[in-house]
Amino acid sequence: MSGKMVSITVDGASALVEAGSSLLEACAAAGAKVPTLCHLKDVSSNASCGLCVVEVEGAKSLVRACVGSVGEGMKVATSSPRVMRARRNAVELLLANHPADCLTCARSGSCELQDAALTLGIRQVRFPRTRAAPKLDVSTDGLVRDNDKCILCGRCVAVCSEIQGVSAISLAGRGIRTRVATFMDRGLAASPCVQCGQCSVVCPTGAITERDDTEELWRELAKPGGTVVVQTAPAIRASLGEALGMEPGSLVTGKMVAALRRIGFDKVFDTQFTADLTIMEEGSELIQRLTKGGKLPMITSCSPGWINFIEYFYPSLLPHLSTCKSPQQMFGALAKTYYAEKAGLDPAAMRLASIMPCTAKKHEAKRPEMRGAWEYWSAKAGASPDTAAYYDVDWALTTRELARMITRAGIDIARLPEEEFDDPLGASTGAATIFGTTGGVMEAALRTVYEIVTGSPLPTLDFEAVRGLVGIKSAEVDLAGTKVRVAVAHTLKNARVLLDEIAAGTSPYHFIEVMTCPGGCVGGGGQPVRVDQAKRLARNAAMYAEDRRLGLRRSHENPSVKALYAEFLGEPLGHLSHELLHTTYARRTD
Amino acid sequence: MPSTTTTQRKAPTLDELIERHKGKPGALLGLLENAQELEKFRYLSEPTLRRIAEGMALPLSQVYSVATFYSFFNLEPQGLHSLVVCRGTACHTRGSLELLETALARLGIEGFREDESNSVTTPDGFASIRTVACFGQCALAPVVQVDGTIHSRMTVGKLVAAIEKLRKVPAPEAPKSK
Incomplete structure (x- = not known):
């Protein structure tokens, strides 16, 4: 923007707005709220919903504010009878083919169509249904698509192609048969979909949601005598408060722990414990690849949407991935081996839930190779395993699902005391916290790797070069005379840029961090809906605040991780680590 | 050689x-x-x-x-003969729904829904019926295209006769690429 201003009139009041801005932005700046359903700032403006129409003096027809731009002297009416009539018509037409099952919809209360109907005072639907009810797409572990609730705004299609570069879905057909579809309408599982869930975050209605695992978990929690433990990902503490109506960026670590105890979990643990462990393993792997030879650049492997992406789109680059399982899966493997043994629990009977900012984590938990504990105990028991195979992680729930559980249990999170995680899998450092934000895994790794290699701590623990929401960040670190070049990408479209460099043989980097979602896990597909850049930044800031709050800020200082190595694993990259904490990848086709 | x-x-x-x-x-x-x-x-x-x-x-x-x-593209193998029924507004008001239903019934097709699909082919591959939004021949409504020829002011009687004629004549050659 040039910064040049133009003067316009909005609803009779004059306003000075930036030249070149959209009518939508200009009206908002002038204090007039223009409703939208399809517009998604910086991502898409299909002008398909027709809700944002305004009257511009001299224009023949109404103008869609999202795509119209301001001009000097423009006179705009945002709430004239003509505008109101057009908006009501647009919403009524959408409602004609939208099921009226708000009471039982997962998005009730956060639905933008519901809001629009409410705002415009619509009390009846005049038009009959004209569209056949389509089938549900329940083909994936992470997401459920209900095209009956789709209003064809195109936001999901836009994030899938423009933000993620995946293009699993597109608008297919025309007229009354128009629908959001995968190739040949086969459903997400038969498409390149990586289950990142960004579509579920931007969907204005309940047409794309996470697969709900809360019912099964409630049933399990109610069983007498069972042991159900829970782990919480770093990013949850920076977004759960927001999901429950608090300010974006509210940090609720202690209250979240208290709420989970009240819901009925026997132990409340922290995925940050295994985030620290990931740094020990991945850091050691990096040092090994740097000093003893190995595929470089090495790329992080914590983000399951990213793993799905590289397995589908760049299978030839799989050797670049760190072999480390994600913190969620390391936790699962250890909870049902190390911890089960320590606590005297039957690993086959104990249940583990994860609270994740992510829909792809649901899929990751169900990958057949993620049964490390069962394999471990089966090997111990001899040739024939004495139990049916079980997963390391039984359910991965999103932030949104946990918020629903807390609400259903009648827990007022704001009034809860701050409680501590249980030992020993609840101890963590600030380095683990920042796993939840873009650049965090890199920063955590550098804090530890630098110290291991040089023998002295980083001059400053705050590694600013890899922080912030720039799409691709890079830096150079001097590791005892060796210049190590690192890069950080968030969103898969940005990851593509770095991968294409590797494929072309021009990548200058040694170590790359990739997170699937915008902003990293704080902007994850399982996070509170209606997110924007400001909210991502607020959640991001909360992560760094937590990092500073925790006394220990380097993963190798975590006392419980040290104990884990001393009592159980031996050393990083040791035999048992390979068995429980590392994994393999394979080409994925649709 | x-x-x-x-x-x-x-x-x-x-x-x-x-x-x-x-x-x-x-x-x-x-x-x-x-x-x-x-x-x-x-x-x-x-x-x-x-x-x-x-x-x-x-x-x-x-x-x-x-x-x-684009309704021009077919994702299913097409029948030897093709019937295209215009379902635009002008044709609709002059009885194109009845023409569509007649064609479906005459060719023994059941369960076709306009809100689900725009074309259907007889199981024996004899003919395909397709609907289009408009031929641009509204003054001559209702129009039906039979094997590439547009028939204007179509009636149920004329349509039935046209379909019966299809059973007697050989199918047209598949269009050649230029």
Whole structure:
């Protein structure tokens, strides 16, 4: 923007707005709220919903504010009878083919169509249904698509192609048969979909949601005598408060722990414990690849949407991935081996839930190779395993699902005391916290790797070069005379840029961090809906605040991780680590 | 044997077509059209769509999006004969729904829904019925196209006769690629 201003009139009041801005932005700046359903700032403006129409003096027809731009002297009416009539018509037409099952919809209360109907005072639907009810797409572990609730705004299609570069879905057909579809309408599982869930975050209605695992978990929690433990990902503490109506960026670590105890979990643990462990393993792997030879650049492997992406789109680059399982899966493997043994629990009977900012984590938990504990105990028991195979992680729930559980249990999170995680899998450092934000895994790794290699701590623990929401960040670190070049990408479209460099043989980097979602896990597909850049930044800031709050800020200082190595694993990259904490990848086709 | 010059040009293969269109913006539409003409039953098969997506470096979903948007493209093998019933406003007000229902009944097709699909083929492959939004022949409504010929001011009687005639004449040649 040039910064040049133009003067316009909005609803009779004059306003000075930036030249070149959209009518939508200009009206908002002038204090007039223009409703939208399809517009998604910086991502898409299909002008398909027709809700944002305004009257511009001299224009023949109404103008869609999202795509119209301001001009000097423009006179705009945002709430004239003509505008109101057009908006009501647009919403009524959408409602004609939208099921009226708000009471039982997962998005009730956060639905933008519901809001629009409410705002415009619509009390009846005049038009009959004209569209056949389509089938549900329940083909994936992470997401459920209900095209009956789709209003064809195109936001999901836009994030899938423009933000993620995946293009699993597109608008297919025309007229009354128009629908959001995968190739040949086969459903997400038969498409390149990586289950990142960004579509579920931007969907204005309940047409794309996470697969709900809360019912099964409630049933399990109610069983007498069972042991159900829970782990919480770093990013949850920076977004759960927001999901429950608090300010974006509210940090609720202690209250979240208290709420989970009240819901009925026997132990409340922290995925940050295994985030620290990931740094020990991945850091050691990096040092090994740097000093003893190995595929470089090495790329992080914590983000399951990213793993799905590289397995589908760049299978030839799989050797670049760190072999480390994600913190969620390391936790699962250890909870049902190390911890089960320590606590005297039957690993086959104990249940583990994860609270994740992510829909792809649901899929990751169900990958057949993620049964490390069962394999471990089966090997111990001899040739024939004495139990049916079980997963390391039984359910991965999103932030949104946990918020629903807390609400259903009648827990007022704001009034809860701050409680501590249980030992020993609840101890963590600030380095683990920042796993939840873009650049965090890199920063955590550098804090530890630098110290291991040089023998002295980083001059400053705050590694600013890899922080912030720039799409691709890079830096150079001097590791005892060796210049190590690192890069950080968030969103898969940005990851593509770095991968294409590797494929072309021009990548200058040694170590790359990739997170699937915008902003990293704080902007994850399982996070509170209606997110924007400001909210991502607020959640991001909360992560760094937590990092500073925790006394220990380097993963190798975590006392419980040290104990884990001393009592159980031996050393990083040791035999048992390979068995429980590392994994393999394979080409994925649709 | 050395090949002799003939006046008939050999139809290009799908790969040749892709090579011809590759890298040109907006080329997908023309490529899909040519690819459909190559096919004996005038449709775009799944392998064809996959080959096109790969060759043009386009997402499968996008190719599918274009192929399903235009009523010209068929994703199922088409019958030997084709009936296209205009369901535009002018034709509708002059009885095109009855014409569509007549054609369906005469060809023994059940369960066709306009809100689900725009074309249907008899199980024996004898004929396909397709609906379109408008032929641009509104003054002559209702219109029905039978094997490429547009019949204006169509009536149920004329349509029944046209269908009966189809059973007696051989099917037209599949259109040749230029």
